[in-house]
Amino acid sequence: MEVAAGRMHSAYGFYCVWKWIELSRNIQIGELLAKGNVEVMGRYPILFSVLLRSSFYNFIIDLSIFFDKNDDSLSINKIISELNIDNNIKEEIEKIIKSQKINIEKLKNIRNKDVAHFDMHFDRANIPNIVYKEFEELFFAVQKIFNILSTAFDGSKWVWNHFEEDTLRQGQIFFEDLRMAEKMRLDGIEDTLLKPFSKWTDIKRGLEKKEKNVLFHEREIWWCSLGLNIGFEQDGKNDQFERPVLILKKYSKDFLIVAPLTSKEKSGEYYFSFIVRDKKHTVILSQQRAISSKRLNRLMYKVGDSIFDKIITNIKELYPIKDDSRLLGGISGA
Numbered sequence: 001m002e003v004a005a006g007r008m009h010s011a012y013g014f015y016c017v018w019k020w021i022e023l024s025r026n027i028q029i030g031e032l033l034a035k036g037n038v039e040v041m042g043r044y045p046i047l048f049s050v051l052l053r054s055s056f057y058n059f060i061i062d063l064s065i066f067f068d069k070n071d072d073s074l075s076i077n078k079i080i081s082e083l084n085i086d087n088n089i090k091e092e093i094e095k096i097i098k099s100q101k102i103n104i105e106k107l108k109n110i111r112n113k114d115v116a117h118f119d120m121h122f123d124r125a126n127i128p129n130i131v132y133k134e135f136e137e138l139f140f141a142v143q144k145i146f147n148i149l150s151t152a153f154d155g156s157k158w159v160w161n162h163f164e165e166d167t168l169r170q171g172q173i174f175f176e177d178l179r180m181a182e183k184m185r186l187d188g189i190e191d192t193l194l195k196p197f198s199k200w201t202d203i204k205r206g207l208e209k210k211e212k213n214v215l216f217h218e219r220e221i222w223w224c225s226l227g228l229n230i231g232f233e234q235d236g237k238n239d240q241f242e243r244p245v246l247i248l249k250k251y252s253k254d255f256l257i258v259a260p261l262t263s264k265e266k267s268g269e270y271y272f273s274f275i276v277r278d279k280k281h282t283v284i285l286s287q288q289r290a291i292s293s294k295r296l297n298r299l300m301y302k303v304g305d306s307i308f309d310k311i312i313t314n315i316k317e318l319y320p321i322k323d324d325s326r327l328l329g330g331i332s333g334a
Helices: 002-024 031-043 045-067 076-083 087-099 101-111 133-154 161-208 305-318 324-329
Strands: 220-225 242-250 255-262 271-276 279-284 289-292 296-302
Touching: 002 031, 002 045, 002 133, 002 161, 031 045, 031 161, 045 101, 045 133, 076 087, 076 133, 087 101, 087 133, 101 133, 220 255, 242 305, 271 305
Parallel strands: none
Antiparallel strands: 220 242, 220 296, 242 255, 255 279, 255 289, 271 279
8 A cells, every 4th residue: 555655645746747738738727827827838839848758747647556457456446356345345445447438548548558668748639638637537546445444444534635736836836936036036137237238327427417518629539428229330338438539529618529549459441550659549530529528537648740641641541532531521631
C-alpha cells in the first residue's frame, strides 16, 4: 500500500500540474485572466511546453500501472489480493472499475501508443480533445478505490483536495510572478532608454533659466551642452550632456553656429583634424548647427587663424554654392 500510495501521489501531482496549465488558458477562469496567462505562456513557450507534456506523459504512465496486466506488481487487483479484504469491498471496487471501463481502455490506448513519442499537438487529430477533463472521472474513481483500500488496510483515508488547491493557487502565483518579472524587465528597458531623455529635459530647463550671457568669439572651443539627440546626431556626454564645439560664426550675443568636435580619429571630406596644445581634435564638418549661447558652459581654448581658415575652406568645399558669402552668414575666414 505504501508503494502504491507513493505512485498515486506521483500521478496526482502530475495531474494537478496538467490541470493547472489547461485551466490557466481556459476562459472559465475569466477571459481577461486566461488571456494574460496565454500571453505569459507565449513568452516562455519551451518552459510551458515541457511542463505540459511531461505532466501529461507521467500522469498517463503513473495511472496506467494500476491497470497493467503485463506488470501487475502495482495493479489494483494485485493490491486487493495482497490485502485479503472481504468480498463486499471487492464487489464495491469491481463496480467502480466496471463503471470506468471505457476510460480505462482510453488510458491504455494512449499509453500503448508509446508515450515517449506521443506529441500532444500533432497527435490530437487521432486522439481528439486530450485534456485533463477526459481522465478526471477515472482519476477520481481511482482515488475512491484507494480510499476504500486504505480504510480496509489501516482505517485511514487519504486526503487529496488540499494538494490540488495548493497546486492551482501556487500556479496562479507563478503566473503573476512571471508577469511581474516581465513588467519589471520591460520597465527597466524603458527606463534605460527614456531616463537619459528625461534627465536632458531637466538640464534644458536649467539652461533656459540662465540669465547671465557668456562672452564668446569665433575660433573658440567651448564645452557645450549639445544634449541627447536623435539617430547619428552628435550627443553630449557626461552628466551635463556636454561636448566640445568650435564656434564658426557669432551672429549675436545670444546666437551662434558651431561644429561639434570628437577626440576619435576620423578621416574623409566630412572631417577636419588639427592639434591644439598637443591635443588632437577632429571637427565634424557635416554637423554644424545653430545654438543658443546659453548652451555654452566653459571656454577651453582658441584655435589659430591658419587652422580656422582651413576649416572654413573645407566647409565651403563641402557645400559649394555660387555666392559663398551666404555660407555661414558670410564667414570669410578673417
